Amino acid sequence: MTLSDSAANRDLLTYLCARATRGSGGPYEQDGWELHTHPDLVERLGEIARSDRAVVAVYGYAVLEQKGVAVVVALGTSHLLFRLRAAPEGVVAATPIEPLCGNGRGWHAVDAWSSDARRLVALVKDARRHANTLEDSDLG
Structure with missing residues (x-):
């Protein structure tokens, strides 16, 4: 499965694309784009x-x-953004990423390393359930 370009993902795709850098054949690239997520954080997300x-x-x-x-996004070395109906509890908040966090956008920034892994697993499940309830008309 790949990420759709539906209204549900529009804000996120716009944000990521604006900050993307085309690769030049170096070792820190994926699918022709320079990596903006540390490999350790990619492993944590998995x-x-x-x-x-x-x-x-x-x-x-x-x-x-x-x-x-999109239900969770890994940014930099420690940021995980979760798409949730409400702000998560029982985790360490990270600096909000504007313009995705706030204003009813549904993204919440969490520190991947300071938060308990079991709680993060539960948040992934919550984010997946929330995604199943979203319709394009709700988002765009």
């Missing part, structure tokens, strides 16, 4: 997702998708 099948590369960022909808 661990909490309980599978790396649904982790896709989008403009050099690691994104966990559910039926074509």
